[in-house]
Amino acid sequence: MRSAPPIDAFTLRRRPPQEKLVDIGFRQLTLVLAASVGIVLLAIFLTVFSGAREAMATFGLKFLTTSAWDPVNEEYGALIAIYGTLVTAILSLLIAVPIGLGTAIFITEDLLPRRLRDLIGLLVELLAAIPSVVLGLWAIFVMEPAIRPFLSLLHTTLGWTPFFATEPQGPGTAPAILILVVMVLPIITAISRDALNQVPIELRQGAYGVGTTRWGAIFNVILPAAVSSIMGGVMLSLGRAMGETMAVTMIIGNSLNFSVSLLAPGNTISSMLANQFGEADGIQVSALMYAAVVLMILTFVVNVLAQWTVRRLSLRY
């Protein structure tokens, strides 16, 4: 008969050194991999900043307020691109936010059977998956010819305002705004939908319990409770819209002449980069890098504000 193993066999098993080594090595490896995010981010900032140094020294802050873009005389100013970036991003959000929020309410607030709601949600998510370059192709050949009569109508009726003062002729700022609407709509819808779904059921029940209508509850209880996440989502989409490149580049016209009119061809920082960076040399590269710095700072500020909004205004009820 075998005797029971001595207690030592259980208690004295030391972890073999290679096991410890693997453990420590793995931990250090993952640490390095996690740190790589910070390293990449820093590298991006440093690379773009150092590339822009020459232009920053030459043009200074005047770069932001002048609109000359003249490779022959080496005069550069990014006003057209900065104006275009801000105008397209902000106007597209003004259109997309009500539509996205309305859609989110429509698919969260019991207006439809669940299956139908999920289907609409899925369709909006699939819209987000379509590559921006495909949307750009569609915008060139389908959307822009289709909306041109409407833009012409805008020009004839509102042509006395500077914003519609030019005749629409193909690519321009207005079609770029519309394609941006299509691109940010899914983001706003998805984030608003999550925000609305997270409002506790007690709040809805309480609101309905005191006899409010559905929209009374939505406007007075549910939306105020979800407002911080929705605002965060809106800011995030603003960052996206400012950085969006391909679809806008293909439809905005890439003009180097400043025009306030939305119907005229315009430019954005990202489309200027997409168009010129590959062929530029000398100080033009540096000027483009300077524009990239401006874009990076804009998106950085907006993204940090987005995170701050979500944390600061987080649900108060």
Add this chain to the structure above:
Amino acid sequence: MSYLTPPTTSQFTQRLTLHYDPALKRNRFNQIANAIAAFFAALAVVPLFLVLIYVLIQGGRLLSLRLLTELPPAPGLEGGGIGNAILGTIVVTLIASLIAIPVGVGGGVYLSEYAQDGWFSKFVRFGNDVLAGVPSIICGVFIYSLIVTTRIFFDQSFSAMAGGIALSVLMLPTVIKTTYEGLLLVPQEMRMGAYGVGASRFVTITQITLPAAFTPIATGVVLGIARAAGETAPLIFTALFSPFWPEGLFNPIATMSVLIFNFAIMPYEAQNELAWAASFVLVIMILGANLLARWISNASRS
């Protein structure tokens, strides 16, 4: 009405019908608001259908074996295909995945399994969100300055490798975030159980925790790959374009997204048609990947 005096019964029973009265102001407002919300939801879905219909019709009618296996024609000529671009998209996306998935999963493991809630993990998570918000064109500018102009790969400037690395920078935040969030969902008891039977930390993570979080991680990774495959901006001045078959990892390479961009703005009908055809192939691949991701996450739930 004062709050101090209790209401009399008559105040409760005055206009007292419990029946739904559509003429009431509040109910009319309700109806209008319902209609507006429905209209907005319809507006949100319409672009998807319009884009899909055009891509399917314009691109689908060109679909043939020739399209998938031949090289694009020279400007002005007819016929040809997008075979090199399909192959190129696969190559570049593969390079990006081979870099971003190990790095991202490793980083996510550190954040969820090792990191204390100190400044470092806060910084990495914040940095990850910032990196996710960096415009994709900036990734292109970054890799262009870092790799293309310095010619660090065998003195080659534009290369498939540079394009793949640019895409991996774009994928990385998605992979880290989904890994981190997926691992947080794994119940603490599973880790405790593994330690209890004597498993080391390494074994616990690789054999227990990561497999338990497979579904959310795989879903996120597939979505990240699908997004990277459609990206154009980081590729136009890193991978560039090539009218030929791929010539190794250190030469310029054609991709479908850059082909669409280049051919859409060309004044030739044949090129425009190839742009539609490439959109068709790309959209089918990406929507397929999205449905696959959805299927992965649904299959595990039921």
